[in-house]
Amino acid sequence: xxxxxxxxxxxxxxxxxxxxxxxxxxxxxxxxxxxxxxxxxxxxxxxxxxxxxxxxxxxxxxxxxxxxxxxxxxxxxxxxxxxxxxxxxxxxxxxxxxxxxxxxxxxxxxxxxxxxxxxxxxxxxxxxxxxxxxxxxxxxxxxxxxxxxxxxxxxxxxxxxxxxxxxxxxxxxxxxxxxxxxxxxxxxxxxxxx
Numbered sequence: 001x002x003x004x005x006x007x008x009x010x011x012x013x014x015x016x017x018x019x020x021x022x023x024x025x026x027x028x029x030x031x032x033x034x035x036x037x038x039x040x041x042x043x044x045x046x047x048x049x050x051x052x053x054x055x056x057x058x059x060x061x062x063x064x065x066x067x068x069x070x071x072x073x074x075x076x077x078x079x080x081x082x083x084x085x086x087x088x089x090x091x092x093x094x095x096x097x098x099x100x101x102x103x104x105x106x107x108x109x110x111x112x113x114x115x116x117x118x119x120x121x122x123x124x125x126x127x128x129x130x131x132x133x134x135x136x137x138x139x140x141x142x143x144x145x146x147x148x149x150x151x152x153x154x155x156x157x158x159x160x161x162x163x164x165x166x167x168x169x170x171x172x173x174x175x176x177x178x179x180x181x182x183x184x185x186x187x188x189x190x191x192x193x194x
Contacts (some may be wrong), residue, residue, distance in 0.1 A: 001030055005053050005077055006105055013128045014121045023118055027111035033057075033098040040096040046085035048108045052076050055102025056166065059094045060174070070175040073099075073163055079129060099171065144177060150186050152176040 003025055010016060016024065031050070033039060039057060040046045050057065057074040059082065071094060074080035085092030086109050107115075116123040143155055153176055157164055164172075173183040 001025065001028070001105070002053055006051050009051070009077055010125055014125045016119070016121070020119050020121075024115060024122065027115060028105040028107055031104050031106050033102045033104075035098055035100050035102075038095060038097045039104075040082060040085075040092060040094065042093060042095050043091045044085075045089065046082040046092045046094075046096075047089075047110075048106050049079050049081040049083075049086065049112070050074070050096075050104040050106055051079050053103045053105060055104075056099045056163075057096055057102055057104070058099055058171065059096045061094055068174050069177075070171060073160070073167065073171075073175070075163060075166070083130075083133075099167065149176065149178045149182060150189070153178075153183065153186050 003021075006025075006028070007016075007021060010021075010024070028051075031039075033055075039050060042061065052074045053076055055076070057080050058070055059072045059074075059080055060068045060070045062068055072080060080096060082092035082094040082096065084090070085094075089109075112122075112126070116126075143152055147155065153172075156172060156176055169183055170180045173180045176183070178186075
């Protein structure tokens with residue numbers, strides 16, 4: 001198990017001793033998905049969070065017209081889950097699948113709660129990343145309500161430059177709430193102005 005990335009992620013917010021790192025790592029389970037394989041389907045119970053170490057996952061919902069609405073991308077170093085399902089122990093509303101062959105570390109909700117007891121500072125870590133996620137979702141909602149499609153695209157480019165190189169245009173279009181054709185027009189207009 002490659003532990004470097006997740007230990008780096010932890011060390012941004014908390015300091016664990018070597019024995020604490022060992023305890024933390026002991027409750028994680030490796031999982032691999034092939035491109036287009038699902039981690040969780042809508043209406044399933046999501047009882048874990050996933051930390052991506054290679055590849056990229058996405059979470060999304062599908063509306064009644066069959067259109068996908070991407071909620072989150074999770075490249076290496078990011079956590080992903082249907083948190084409403086994890087916390088409430090109710091069926092989830094999100095699908096989570098792999099955009100490319102992906103490797104991850106899985107932390108069950110049961111093991112997460114156990115970690116909070118054994119290593120209380122892990123609760124601080126998860127509080128911080130949850131707060132950061134809430135802030136990012138709030139910014140995204142405000143952007144969606146107040147920015148034009150072109151502005152949303154440029155905001156995405158600035159916030160997630162590493163994803164611009166790897167994600168298909170269709171995925172970016174879904175995330176910013178436009179069709180792939182409209183995104184092509186935005187990009188063409190931008191190139192004309194250069």
